[in-house]
Amino acid sequence: MSAFYTDPVHLVRGQGVWLWDADGRQYLDCYNNVPHVGHCHPRVVEAICRQAGTLNTHTRYLHEGILDYVEALTATFDAPFDTALLCCTGSEANDVALRMAQALTGKTGVIATDHTYHGNTTAVHQLSQTNPPPGGYWDSVVFVPAPDSYRPLGGEPGMAHAHAFAAEVAKQIAVLEDRGCGFSSLILDPFFANEGFPTLPHGWLDPVVAVVRKAGGVIIADEVQPGFGRVGSHFWGHQKIGLTPDIVTLGKPMANGHPVAAVVAPAQTMQAFRSRFRYFNTFGGNPVSAAAAMATLRVVQDEGLQANAAEVGAYALSGLRELATRHPAIGDVRGSGLFFGAEMVLDRGTKAPATAYVKALANGMRQRGVLLNFLGIHYNVLKIRPPMPFARAHVDQLIDTLDAVMTATPLA
């Protein structure tokens, strides 16, 4: 399977924001959202060990761990989110969410953006235009152009762009209705992480919400990347953009690397799903998984990691903006909390993507002991998404190293 970097890293140890390879070389981890509260956080490790030594079985018996966790989790949501279904991967969560939307609407049509990724089951794979499924797309899957705040649809940023995006969704709803499958759901990451996390104001999704509601569809917010306080200003990405979705999916950072994921929804939505689809997940929400997820959530809360993300993320953005004054390849600096980056261009006038350059940067950073990556519509956006205990001193190392690597790397 494919590994990151031209020269893949062979890891043997992690602690906090640090990783070590087999040769004893130390790396600053600026990329991993899986170890959300830091590699090998002692409270999470302890919770896993204690529960693994006490009881771990499948989920057909009663156990308080899952109930306590779902209560603690849904307390971070606004109304009407009051229950959750636990599974093992974000792919499973999105696979369930699509069927939950089907149970609510009686329709099957799904709209996704053309540069997203929601996972890798047979059904969820259908949502990746970046990764076309052999045999083609189902009639029930259509796409809209991903929001790009640097090159906004229609040419205007802000709410004009928002209305243009909503018009594209309306167009695709009509396509689904013409095809006879009807419109079930719009699935999106409210932070549009894979699309390059465009800068979108609070309320930007309001026009699309109106279009979806009018058509009787539902909105699935995939919080696998922005969730659990990462965006700093809010605990969830949908709160940041001012969206009240119908169904929310969670994954990677939820239990600091232990395989846990979830679908969060109002009780009546869960009931609609359960009554139409008999669903059971052997490992989903088992006692150890629930303990690992609970410890992770409590560390986020007890250590003030959302506030840290806001403060350190703002510091990092200002560091990137300062770099941009000296490096013309930086066309745009974007992000929120500890999810930030820069879009690299060959020319700020034409905004031509510097795709090869950003790839060279990621590999150059890896060679100098800083792990990050790149993504976006044109694969020219540096993606920086470190463990949440990231501090100002780590930002300084990141920015200084990036400065050096950009200086050493030819733009074209």
Next chain:
Amino acid sequence: MSAFYTDPVHLVRGQGVWLWDADGRQYLDCYNNVPHVGHCHPRVVEAICRQAGTLNTHTRYLHEGILDYVEALTATFDAPFDTALLCCTGSEANDVALRMAQALTGKTGVIATDHTYHGNTTAVHQLSQTNPPPGGYWDSVVFVPAPDSYRPLGGEPGMAHAHAFAAEVAKQIAVLEDRGCGFSSLILDPFFANEGFPTLPHGWLDPVVAVVRKAGGVIIADEVQPGFGRVGSHFWGHQKIGLTPDIVTLGKPMANGHPVAAVVAPAQTMQAFRSRFRYFNTFGGNPVSAAAAMATLRVVQDEGLQANAAEVGAYALSGLRELATRHPAIGDVRGSGLFFGAEMVLDRGTKAPATAYVKALANGMRQRGVLLNFLGIHYNVLKIRPPMPFARAHVDQLIDTLDAVMTATPLA
């Protein structure tokens, strides 16, 4: 979600073959294959704790744990199985296996038995006729009658039954070809666990293999239930029945409850899948998952649990057969290793299923501190599948309790 038993069990602790509820009541676990080597086995717990405290990250870096594990795992297989893809649940494994078959054949049609269960993603849910998907079955999914050695197709047991089963598969291959999707794979549990684990001789699948090969299809063996030495005579269910499948899927018992699953296949099959489908699983085969799976496999091997399953399972079967001499409700006693049970009937002549009776038995056993369950084509088969360190003394307690519960439970 649905829990086992009319009066569900609220568990708080497990050790070996024992479970304890919140009131301190002790239960003999005769059902759980998830804690394969016994609840909270210290070697598995220690492996999880050690690795969780050292490194756990996603799977885009190099790590030796997954390589060591896949080598140890494939060493238990016969040629040509030499590699594996790790994921998190049996559902994910089967979802991948279906696409692997599609990559090999270029076709999409799948045949399953009409009383199986292979998991719960959107695609895999299609394979459960016991659990019909809202919106109906895809054209690419068809079913054959599940083998029933107690009521064999065509009336004759053994190889006549085998040829009748193969003829049904041939009929459904023609249906798939008529529909234009073509025939990709036959997916089956080689032990037919959910179908009530019929008694089938070595070689019983040979006629169906010939039919599948002639049609250019592949066979997926779902080893989620029979695998890892449970059937006693062999390490894998497909070895027991003398089948060489093309793709093998693993799940539940693989890491004693830690969410790990796998697809095992020859390297060129894996390559065909990887080149047609870009597949990535964040948690699949991560360092902790690999360590948990490795410890579980080593315990099976080091503690001789396959041999224990053979010996104690044979003792249990003789106990059930002795019970059958005194309880006419026992129509058939079946099983292999530590996967055994009895089919309950209202009348041995008519073989009318005693469905309500077996449900009452499972609940009666639970009230007397023995956990087991029931399944099968008519939901009238006691399913007994304890953790692998199950011993003769545990069999005695199981049989004595069953004797008492059967005596106390009215047949109709």
